[in-house]
Amino acid sequence: xxxxxxxxxxxxxxxxxxxxxxxxxxxxxxxxxxxxxxxxxxxxxxxxxxxxxxxxxxxxxxxxxxxxxxxxxxxxxxxxxxxxxxxxxxxxxxxxxxxxxxxxxxxxxxxxxxxxxxxxxxxxxxxxxxxxxxxxx
Amino acid sequence: xxxxxxxxxxxxxxxxxxxxxxxxxxxxxxxxxxxxxxxxxxxxxxxxxxxxxxxxxxxxxxxxxxxxxxxxxxxxxxxxxxxxxxxxxxxxxxxxxxxxxxxxxxxxxxxxxxxxxxxxxxxxxxxxxxxxxxxxx
Numbered sequence: 085x086x087x088x089x090x091x092x093x094x095x096x097x098x099x100x101x102x103x104x105x106x107x108x109x110x111x112x113x114x115x116x117x118x119x120x121x122x123x124x125x126x127x128x129x130x131x132x133x134x135x136x137x138x139x140x141x142x143x144x145x146x147x148x149x150x151x152x153x154x155x156x157x158x159x160x161x162x163x164x165x166x167x168x169x170x171x172x173x174x175x176x177x178x179x180x181x182x183x184x185x186x187x188x189x190x191x192x193x194x195x196x197x198x199x200x201x202x203x204x205x206x207x208x209x210x211x212x213x214x215x216x217x218x219x220x221x
Numbered sequence: 222x223x224x225x226x227x228x229x230x231x232x233x234x235x236x237x238x239x240x241x242x243x244x245x246x247x248x249x250x251x252x253x254x255x256x257x258x259x260x261x262x263x264x265x266x267x268x269x270x271x272x273x274x275x276x277x278x279x280x281x282x283x284x285x286x287x288x289x290x291x292x293x294x295x296x297x298x299x300x301x302x303x304x305x306x307x308x309x310x311x312x313x314x315x316x317x318x319x320x321x322x323x324x325x326x327x328x329x330x331x332x333x334x335x336x337x338x339x340x341x342x343x344x345x346x347x348x349x350x351x352x353x354x355x356x357x358x
Contacts, residue, residue: 128306130315132332135355138315140304167277169265169347172309176336176348178267178275195269197334197350199313210306211313213334215352218272 095202097168100175103200103207108163108181114153120146124201124208132213134194160184161194173202174210181214193217232339234305237312240337240344245300245318251290257283261338261345269350271331297321298331310339311347318351330354 103122110118123129123142131145132138133152139145152159166179176199185191199211240259247255260266260279268282269275270289276282289296303316313336322328336348 130304130306130334132315132334132352134352136332137330137354138302138317138332138334140315165275167267169267171311171338174308174311176313178269178277178348180275193274195273195275195350197267197269197275197336197348199334199336201308211315211334213332213350213352215269215271215350217274 095170095173097170097175100168100170100177100200100207101166103209104166104168104177104179104198105163107198107209107212108161112160114158116146116149116153119149122209124203124210128210130211130213132215134214134216175200175207180217232307232310234307234312237305237307237314237337237344238303240346241303241305241314241316241335242300244335244346244349245298249297251295253283253286253290256286259346261340261347265347267348267350269352271351271353312337312344317354 107122110122123145125142127141129142129145130138130140131148133148139148161184162182164180164182166177168175168177176197179196181194181196183191194214195217196214198209200207201210244259247259260282262279264278266279266282267275267277268285270285276285298321299319301317301319303314305312305314313334316333318331318333320328320331331351332354333351335346337344338347
């Protein structure tokens with residue numbers, strides 16, 4: 085997968101949105117290489133999957149993706165309600181991950197907050213936080 | 222409650238940490254005025270409580286705090302594992318909200334990601350996302 089770069093150094097919401105979509109494309113494709121390319125590799129990277137504790141730093145985060153990508157459950161979802169906020173070289177996106185039921189699972193929706201930072205001209209994920217949306221709210 | 226300002230325009234991790242602690246102080250005190258002062262009032266503000274959908278904009282967010290502060294459940298917690306990342310005028314904090322059981326509830330832990338932006342010289346919450354940590358991970 086090609087990483088979305090900013091032609092001519094353009095930093096705008098569209099390039100952030102492209103990065104967010106590349107993240108979900110890598111997730112759905114269970115492509116650890118693509119996922120690795122998307123993340124900031126520094127210690128500041130943080131990741132919280134639904135129900136999980138906070139994982140810090142790329143080694144722990146990559147291990148979690150490896151686990152998710154090899155556990156036999158192929159997650160597919162439609163991402164909606166993407167809203168980008170941008171300030172300087174940091175951007176954050178909120179969206180809803182609408183999981184498609186696979187027969188084994190009931191589907192459901194996950195609320196996500198993804199933070200990106202511009203590193204060497206490309207948006208990298210510095211924080212991902214997902215949590216299940218319960219029907220009662 | 223006094224809002225932590227940056228004397229002499231200093232922007233550092235300590236001032237972000239002070240803002241994060243003020244957020245939890247307002248939460249625990251069920252102080253809607255203090256909470257209001259901490260948040261960015263623009264449309265970009267987003268808030269996801271555990272199990273809730275994404276709330277956007279201060280009107281919806283303030284209504285959720287009002288509900289939480291008046292539902293008869295007095296949440297108290299010890300915040301641990303605070304880690305601050307800072308880039309330009311944006312900062313994000315990950316931490317764990319360790320809820321103290323009140324007899325009615327079992328306690329438990331919430332993983333949180335809080336994003337702050339510098340607005341008029343003060344850190345304001347632009348995004349809060351909390352999700353319960355399940356024991357199995």
